[in-house]
Amino acid sequence: MFKLPNLAVAAAAIVLAGAVQAGPLGIGSTATPEMIAGWDIDIRPDGMGLPPGRGSVAEGEPLYEAKCASCHGLFGEGEGRWPILAGGEGTLDTLHPEKTVGSYWPYASTLWDYIHRAMPYPAPQSLTDDETYAISAYVLYLNDIVDDDFVADRESFAAVKMPNEPNFYIDNRPDVQNTRCMENCADPANFTIVTTINGVTPTGHFKEDSGVAANHYGDSEPAVKAVEVAMSDAATAGKSVYDKACQACHGMGVAGAPKVGDASAWVDRIQTGMASMSSNAINGYQGPNGVMPAKGGNMSLSDEEVSMA
Amino acid sequence: MSSIRIKAKERKGMVDVKSLMKHPMETGLRKDKSGKKIPEHWIQDVTAEANGKVVFAAAFNTSISKDPYLAFAYAGAKGDTLKISWKDSNGATDSAETKVK
Numbered sequence: 001m002f003k004l005p006n007l008a009v010a011a012a013a014i015v016l017a018g019a020v021q022a023g024p025l026g027i028g029s030t031a032t033p034e035m036i037a038g039w040d041i042d043i044r045p046d047g048m049g050l051p052p053g054r055g056s057v058a059e060g061e062p063l064y065e066a067k068c069a070s071c072h073g074l075f076g077e078g079e080g081r082w083p084i085l086a087g088g089e090g091t092l093d094t095l096h097p098e099k100t101v102g103s104y105w106p107y108a109s110t111l112w113d114y115i116h117r118a119m120p121y122p123a124p125q126s127l128t129d130d131e132t133y134a135i136s137a138y139v140l141y142l143n144d145i146v147d148d149d150f151v152a153d154r155e156s157f158a159a160v161k162m163p164n165e166p167n168f169y170i171d172n173r174p175d176v177q178n179t180r181c182m183e184n185c186a187d188p189a190n191f192t193i194v195t196t197i198n199g200v201t202p203t204g205h206f207k208e209d210s211g212v213a214a215n216h217y218g219d220s221e222p223a224v225k226a227v228e229v230a231m232s233d234a235a236t237a238g239k240s241v242y243d244k245a246c247q248a249c250h251g252m253g254v255a256g257a258p259k260v261g262d263a264s265a266w267v268d269r270i271q272t273g274m275a276s277m278s279s280n281a282i283n284g285y286q287g288p289n290g291v292m293p294a295k296g297g298n299m300s301l302s303d304e305e306v307s308m309a
Numbered sequence: 310m311s312s313i314r315i316k317a318k319e320r321k322g323m324v325d326v327k328s329l330m331k332h333p334m335e336t337g338l339r340k341d342k343s344g345k346k347i348p349e350h351w352i353q354d355v356t357a358e359a360n361g362k363v364v365f366a367a368a369f370n371t372s373i374s375k376d377p378y379l380a381f382a383y384a385g386a387k388g389d390t391l392k393i394s395w396k397d398s399n400g401a402t403d404s405a406e407t408k409v410k
Binding site for chain 1: 314316327329331376378
């Protein structure tokens with residue numbers, strides 16, 4: 001079995017961690033090379049990971065008919081609604097694309113990996129390496145990718161080029177091209193959310209009892225202004241206050257604020273009583289709700305709002 | 310590579326034949342994205358010969374699916390040379406041969 005360079009490092013790290021943990025905590029054990037080999041069965045596109053062995057198309061045919069054809073069909077056409085393995089070339093850009101090994105898959109290594117790992121369906125990982133080579137070769141033959149005298153082994157199988165490989169490419173959209181910052185990077189603690197899309201991005205769950213500054217979310221400026229206006233005009237709390245101070249948020253339900261007229265949203269809040277509403281008022285956005293009842297305006301204002309709406 | 314794949318197996322004097330023909334089988338009734346009709350292109354006649362003698366013949370029509378799968382049986386023996394051929398509406402033909410197992 002192969003070892004990736006970074007896998008070796010990872011394995012070393014596991015060993016190290018295992019040694020450290022096993023001391024004080026007394027749990028876990030170091031993974032043995034056999035344990036790692038049991039998981040380390042992936043095959044990479046360049047053929048890395050393919051074990052020694054060989055299998056021909058001719059050897060694959062009876063194996064395929066015995067183990068695969070009952071679902072995938074004698075010719076890879078798929079029995080019933082089981083997956084189709086062959087055909088479908090040129091259908092990918094049509095209304096009914098048929099994704100098969102030949103029409104879609106970019107690398108043959110996936111075939112070996114998948115058959116070895118997951119097939120046959122009722123008995124996965126029951127095939128030997130040679131059988132897997134033979135069946136893989138036969139499936140390639142069903143797709144006209146190799147000739148009937150093809151013999152698959154480590155070298156020849158890795159050299160198989162799949163017809164659809166050129167149609168796979170690395171994401172070329174501009175926002176995936178950023179180079180990774182490795183030093184003198186911005187401090188995440190200074191990051192703030194400048195805005196969210198009102199009414200689309202759910203932000204309500206940040207507010208109540210969460211301790212997260214709700215004025216980071218949604219339309220924060222009107223909320224701050226609302227505190228000032230509500231405090232100075234509390235005695236005349238009414239429609240004009242509402243229009244100036246509250247509608248900015250409550251009119252549209254910005255930042256999770258309960259909408260005027262949305263009676264069910266208000267009932268719970270009012271029933272919690274003024275004390276808890278005040279105690280919930282930690283910061284800017286909750287501010288108006290907390291400050292206003294202290295001035296004696298909340299209940300009437302809410303009722304008024306509800307009735308107005 | 311031929312457009313026809315054949316598997317033929319003898320059992321108790323009967324030969325089970327299974328075959329798959331790669332063919333678009335366009336009916337001529339479908340339209341493409343620009344609204345133009347896709348010209349018809351379908352297999353008309355299929356013939357199977359064992360050792361030169363016709364054992365199966367079919368007249369296909371536009372109701373047959375794309376890449377038709379055809380299975381039939383005939384009284385025959387191991388080692389027969391089975392040849393399946395088709396002719397389509399464009400006048401094109403194809404054929405494939407196999408030995409009965």
